Amino acid sequence: MRRLLASPVTGIAAAVAALGLMSALLTPYQLTLANNIGLASLTVLGLVLLTGVAGMTSFGQAAFVGVGAYSAAVIATVPAANLPPGLSLLAGSPLGGLLLGLVATVIVASVLGAVTLRLSGHYLPLGTIAWGLSFYYLFGTTELFGGFGGISDIPALHLAGLTFSDAASLYWLIWGAVILAVLVTANLLDSRSGRAIRSLRGGQLMAESMGVNTFSAKMTAFLVAALFAAVAGWLYAYTQRFVAAAPFGTQAGIDFLFMALIGGVNRVPGAIIGAGVVVVLREWLQDVLPHLFGRTGNFETIVFGLAIVVILQKTPTGIAGALARLVPKRLWRPQARRRAVGELPRRYMPLPGEVVLEADSITRRFGGLVANNEVSLSVASGEILALIGPNGAGKSTLFNQLSAVDRPTSGEVRFLGRRIHGLTARSLAANGLARTFQHVRLIRGMSVLENAAVGAHTRGRNGVLASMLRLDRAEEARLLAEAAHQLSRVGLGDQLAIKAGSLALGQHRLVEIARALASDPCVLLLDEPAAGLRFQEKQALARLLRQLKAEGMAILLVEHDMDFVMGLADRIVVIDFGETIAAGTPEEIRVNPAVIEAYLGGAE
Amino acid sequence: MNGQIALMLGQDGMTSGAIYALLALSIILVFSVTRILLVPQGEFVTFSALTMAAMQSGRPVRLGVLVFGLALVALAMDIVAERQRHRRWTVPRTSLALAAHGLFVVGLGLSVPFDHLGLLVQIGFALLTVVPLGPLIYRVFFQPIASAPSLVLLMVAIAVHVALIGGGLLIFGPEGARTEPFSDSVVQLGPAIIASQTLWVIGVSAALTVALWLFFETSLWGKALRAAAFNRLGAELVGISPVFAGRTSMTLAALIGAVSGIVVAPITTIYYDSGFLISLKGFVGAIIGAMSSYPVAALGALMVGQAESFSTFWASSYKEIIVFTLLLPVLLWRSLRQPSVGDDE
Structure with a gap:
């Protein structure tokens, strides 16, 4: 029964039944409202992916809706002879309009993404605000697009022998698109590419160290969000049968973001809830507020603006988040996974004793501070090397040099015999270097x-x-x-x-x-793996590391727990003030006077 | 185009560029201290311009109501916060003073016939009304989430902007307004004829920039703000509270915005929603300065002013597009210089 409840087929059947029931009960006015909610949901769903999941945001989604709408309108109304060459082939075809809208959206979004997504997080929203404004003026002043008067007389949509000319038939088309988009989004999130997008939230360093191309993960989220908006625009053009620049400005882009935040920006149902609440509430407020204030104007912006502030201050997960807390956890069990057939291919492991990772006189300066000075070490396959030293000795700096997160001022690091200078953390990960972080980086x-x-x-x-x-x-x-x-x-x-x-x-x-x-790494870099573990967990971890070592893995660990290190490591390197002060077996290190002095101070 | 027109356009560009430069400075100041992208910066400009216009046309100044309302909310929030922290009821003195000030500007704004008083009195009262909005907006909207991710701060900034636009419509109405110039004289400078208001704008911008520079270089508060911008945690450890830093930077932002509004109101017609476009051009300047360099941002903003003015001549309907498309090459250049993976947060 539970499996049945969670199956996507049941979900779709339930959604279609609910839509059917609604279409029978709603008045024509309410049906139009429902269509508006559906159109907005489609765009807001993209924002859920972009903002709630990937942690970026855009105020230009309305402009992407505009690209979709204008593409549909131009192809539908302008005769082939007046279209730019190349587009004349599409003239009059609704699907041609859709294609044009999608292609134009990909081009614009790629350019915007290419110039902003490598920069820190606030450039994308600022770039999209500028894009939204430019779009508004561009479409408002271009003759092909009818100036600020817009394009009217768009014919009814004919598709596969069906005519979508009234609210009732468009209702099914729009909500069909919403269901499809929800499915596609849910599928994406529950996959390898989806996990890459979701891992952006754990910091780019973590994602790149796991081999994720963070730039393309961001670009994917941005493109998918823009394409959803463009499809909404195409549907919009055939719903309104009239397109003008006004509803695609930055204000509308802000409204879409507000819908996402109110509905619940990190949950797929939040898109539909948010669109529904805002569209209905806006209708009502536009009726009530002018009476209240005694004059006309878009006063609902005051209410929505303040509502967003309260939501962000008090319940950042929105309405969907609040609802999810009410639903008993048991219903949300993940469905039974398909059984895996076959295993993933394994990597070729270096021979036991072969040097896997090697640091050769690494020096790293930060201005006047020498964090690492001429440090050398090597780890071989089937060996556990421990790196120890007091706080501030330069262990983490060295760790960053070894994993290509940071570049040494001089000296070189070799991984599997190759210099890693110029390689990224991502390519090291792909070649078999894996690491953990001192400050844990998981997606909570x-x-x-x-x-x-x-x-x-x-x-x-x-x-x-x-x-x-x-x-x-x-x-x-x-x-x-x-x-x-x-x-x-x-x-x-x-x-x-x-x-x-x-x-x-x-x-x-x-x-x-x-x-x-x-x-499936051949070398494992562990940054304080035993910190915070209980005694028995430490013992279990030590057993696991010994087993990995026996399988031929090279392990380098930074650790403060001396009992753990002494019982586990084959060799130990001790650094202090950035320099190697001792290297040898645990027994040698235990009696080394320089190490004792570094840890306990001199006995003068 | 002849030289005369070029001179005129250059003059226009210089005027608006000076305003954008001021706003860019203020945007960077607030961003570096608080991580807030202050989208509502433009509302300080429009609110002060419209307040001036209301006074000059003999209408009551209703903006005080907003100041008083926000001050009451801030007072309530402070009392609750004190109660939670110290388990006793106290009334913090600063927020009480702000509430009293709010009541004062409401009373004066609704009763005093400012159109019979001089320009200086009007300017003084506009500043008294608009500047407190800075710290109040910080207290009510941003202080409770001061440590949230910058994306959340940006969304709150946008929400505050949207709410203020609605409030502006309610307070000032939909009509645009323009104020009387400070003086009607024109100045002949070589071949160019320059309206004195242009000189006022440029002079006031320059003076304000110098004053800000002196403030940051010589005063203790200025140095504290610089410390907070450089390293928030470090500054907090030596006793510079983030609340103080946030409130002070927002006060400065409101002051800069209000002064800009007062000097620019005789030149352009300002509507309740003009602030967005104005502050966005400040943002373009700030982005050119990578949200961190004051001189580069100021220079960038001056360029934005020129680009806008000259594109008005050549392709007036594409003016805004040209200005915002300027962003693309700047962003591309920044993007190419960026190291491959930076770690955020």
């Missing part, structure tokens, strides 16, 4: 299983389209099976479905280790 809202599966990103091939159409299921099952396997190795096999944010701190570290292992 994502399940433990999905967090670990981010690590397996480089072992999958399927892209965005395959995810949206569910053509990725076989590979997806193998990726998730691998993540589940690594989680059970670190002792979290029975916690797969719970949210990562609700684990204890020590368990966070274990998830990070499982995530690193899911990439």
Whole structure:
């Protein structure tokens, strides 16, 4: 029964039944309102993906709606002879208008994305505000687009022998598109590409270290959001049968964002709830407020503006978030996963004793501060090397040099015999270097299983389209099976479905280790893996690391827990004030006078 | 185009560029101290311009109602916050003073016939009314979420802007307004004839820039703000409270906006919703300065003014498009210089 409840087919059937019931009950005026809600939902759904999931935002979505609407209008009304050459072929065809809108949207969004997405987060919203304004003036002043008067007399939509000329028939078309978009979005989020987009929330450094191309993940979210808006615009043109620049300005772009925030910006149903609440509330406020204030004007902006402030200050998850807290957890169990057929291919492992990662006289200066001075070390396959030293000794700096997060001032790092100078953390990850972070970087809202599966990103091939159409299921099952396997190795096999944010701190570290292992690495860099673990968890971790070592993995760990290190490491390198002060077996280090002095101070 | 027209356009561009430069400085100031992209910056400009216009045409000044209302909310929030922190009822003195000030500007604004008083009195009262909006907006809207991600701060900034636009419509009505110039004289400067109001704009902008520079270089408050902008946590550890830094930077932003509004009101017709476009051009300048460099941003804003003025001549209907398209090459250049992966937050 539970499986039936969670199945997508049941969901679609329920949605269609609900839509049918609504269409029978609604008055023509309400049906028009429902169509407006559907059109807005489509655009807001894109914002849920962009803002709620990927952590970016755009105030230019209305302008993308405009691109879709104007493309439809121009192709539908302008005779072939008056169209620019190349477009004349499309003249009069509704699908041609849709195609033109989608292509134009991809071009504009790619340019905007290319120039803003590499920059820090506030340039995209500012860029989209400018784009929204430019769009408004461009379309308002261009003759082909009818100036500020717009394009009227758009014929009714004929599609596959059907005519969509009234609110009732458009109702099914619009809401059909919404259902399709919801499905496609849900599919995308529950896939390898979706996890890449969701992992942007854990910081770009983490995502790149797991082999995720963060730029293309951002671009994907931005393009999908823009395309949803363009489809909404196409539908809008055939619903209104009239297109002008006014409803596509920045103000409308802001309204879409408000809908997302009110409905719940990080949940797919939030898009529909938000669009519904805002559209209905706006109708009502536009009736009531002018009476209240004794004059006409768009006073509802005061109410919406203040509502957004309160929502962001008090309940950032919006209405959908509040509703989700009411629904009993049991209904939300993830559906049974398809069983994995076959395993993911494994990487060729270096021979035991072969040097995997090597630092050769690494020096890193920050201005006048020498964080690392001529440090050399090497880790071989089947070996555990521990890097220790007092706080501020330069361990984390060295760690960053080794994983290509930072570049040494002089000296070089070699990974599998190759200089890594100029390589990115992402390409190292793809070649078998995996790491954990001193300050844990997990996606708190994502399940433990999905967090670990981010690590397996480089072992999958399927892209965005395959995810949206569910053509990725076989590979997806193998990726998730691998993540589940690594989680059970670190002792979290029975916690797969719970949210990562609700684990204890020590368990966070274990998830990070499982995530690193899911990439099938040949070298593992662990930054304080035992911090926050209980005694028995430490022992279990030590057992696991010994086993990995026996399988031929090279392990480098930074750790403060001396009992843990002494019992586990084959060799230890001690650094202090950026310099190597000792290297050797645990027994040698234990009696080394320089180490004792560094840790306990001189005995003068 | 002949030289005479070029001179005229250049003069126009210089005037608006000077205003954009001021706004760009203020946007960067607020952003570097609080991480807020102050979209409502333009509302300070329009509110002060429209307040001046209301006074000059003998209408009552109703903006005080907004000041008083916000001050009451701020007072209530402060009392609740004190109650939660110290478990006793106290009335914080600053917010009480702001509420009293709000009542004062409501009373004066509704009763005093400002059209019979001099320009200086009008300017003084416009400043007294608009500037308190800065710290009040910070207290009510931003202080409760001061440590939220910058994306959230941006969305709140947009929401405040939208609410203020609605409020502006309610307070000032939909009609545009223009005020009387400070003086009617014109100045002959070589071949150019310059309206004295232009000189006022440029002079006041320059003076305000110098005053800000002195404030940041020599005064303790200015240095504290610079410290907070440089390293928020470090500044907090040496006793510069983020609340103080936020409130002070917003007060300065409101002051800069209000002064800009007063000097620009005789030149352009201002509507209740003109602020958005004005502040966006300040944003273009600030982006050219990478949200961090004051001189580059000021220079960028002056260029925006020129681009706008000259495109009015050549392609007036595409004026706004040209100005905002300027952003693309700037962003592209910044994007190419960016290291491949920076870690955010």
